Amino acid sequence: MPASIPAVNASPAEHLLALYRTMARIRAFENAAEEASRGSVAAFGAASDTAALVRGPLHLSTGQEAVAAGVCANLARSDYLTSTHRGHGHTLAKGADSAAMMCELFGRAGGTNKGKGGSMHIADFAVGMLGANGVVAAGIPIAVGAAHSAKIRGSRAVVACLFGDGAINRGPFVEGLNWAKIFELPLLFVCEDNRYSATTATGAMTAGAGAAARARGIGLPADTVDGNDVLAVDTAARDLIARIRSGGGPQFLHALTYRVKGHVSVDAAAYRDQGELQRALEGDPLKLAGLQLAALGVAAERISAVDTEAQAEIEAALAAAHAAPPPEPTEAYADVQDTGAGQWR
């Protein structure tokens, strides 16, 4: 089981503290990755800096930690998860090692993907994390297949399929929900609604009553939850996954959160009303969980100790990534395919 899963029968305070720990680790990871990505890519008016440690587009989940922590707290290592281009938090919460992840972002041989995927394709199959994906909604059919496979093989595994609000406007959303329902697959769809599709507010681009209504239209039970309230996400995910495990078929969770950063790390999101951001920050998931912990009588020192531990873990991950060697150029030819790989141009 990933270290982030709260112990069974933990007290409410200890349970919440475990969820908070997962969120703190994600926040520290995202902050470090953001810092290391300065000049990562020429976009949004920013110039590319060839010395950037993290190259290319880096999509941060800062402010969305409660969704990853709350959902993954209810998954076993043997359960599967598919993710999005904004997938660091999901990967960490599913149990991946932060140093291997940071190595991947730095393009090092010891990365989760041997330096071949980077942020957008981060994955750790050993903990059931079947991959972030550079294409919006592309994880949905893969999750459907993993769930269909579990059903065929008689496995008890459940699949959590995380996607953003932008994905509900792509065809695979309709195809995948329909397929999951007609075959009654063990699949939890989670729409992690951060309100933005790249640099455009999703609401302006989405007709009808939104994600949950669309899911219900296809016959899936759908709950909507405050995606910044980790306890609310945890409770909803626990109930929905219990229904799935007891044969209730696919379920849908619409988690409302907010994308605190731009589309990619070099995007200052200047197109956004600053008042909107300020209001969103007031509902920051770590801040909210901190207040809930205090209300449960957890001392401020214990909370700050968790923050300190998370910071130390990520600093160690950064140090490991700095020290790790890059992949050998010959590795470029490995793992293409067995039949017909690299034999000639």
Added chain:
Amino acid sequence: MALMNYAQAACQALAEAMRADERVVALGEDLGRGGVFGQYRGLQQEFGAARVIDTPISEATIIGAAVGMALTGLRPVVEMRVVDFALCAIDEIVNQAAKNRYMFGGQGRVPLVARLPIGIWSGSAAQHSQSLEAWFAHIPGLVVVAPATPADNCGLLAAAIACGDPVIYMEHKELWGLEAEVPPQHTAALGKGHIARDGTDLTLVTWSSMVHTALAAAGQAALQGVSVEVIDLRTIWPWDRELVLASAARTGRLLVAHEAVQAAGFGAEVAATVAEELGVPVRRVGAPRIPVGYARTLEDVARISAQELLRELKLFVGSEGRGRSMA
């Protein structure tokens, strides 16, 4: 030996694979009723609806789900009806299936076979008649197969299912009814072409349905004193370079013929390689760059006939070093 048609031969290969390995499953539209061309006949009755899966018309999810199945321990065989419909799943084929093993650093494998029938199929017009093998040959990560005979449709499908990587398996829609002997336990290796007819004056490389057109043209050419060696490539990627280069070195001329549009077709890759490696004259014959029209008179313009191929063969042998040859 058993006499069977091209569809039955594939059905036999799949049935044998499913009997031998419970991880092998099939999914696509209408499979329970035998598939649109009868190439799945009887399979759902034998293996049940959980392993021979009737799906919605959801091409992206058919391929995408097969990726998810392959990553979690199954070996899916996927039906797309016609290659033209697979274009609704191009992200799932090109960005997901083909890239998965590499971009995740070898953590997973995608042992899926996607059956994408190709070719002009009498009167089915622009969206059901294309031959798009070159598109998929261009994508690292994919194996591309195009069987021409019932025996190869049995042996190559078995090899494709056994392959650990994604295979684009392109049967030709006008070959389903073609009958021939299929030897028992017939096997065929991916990446290996074969010499369908020996000859000395010219090497004619082709694949899929065009093999039969090429053999007819070669037979006619022989009567007119031109000896043509016909190579059935069988696998488009990886193509059998050694076989083609050895033959072209012997005959001193290479002609590549395919039903696909000639411009940027896979024939260009074969011809360019032979020209680079051997410096012998090379030529191509492919379809004009037009959609396939519905009316027979229009469809025939897009189709390469044995007569046209014979004309090109004779022209080539009679005009070595001149005309359109590249060397």
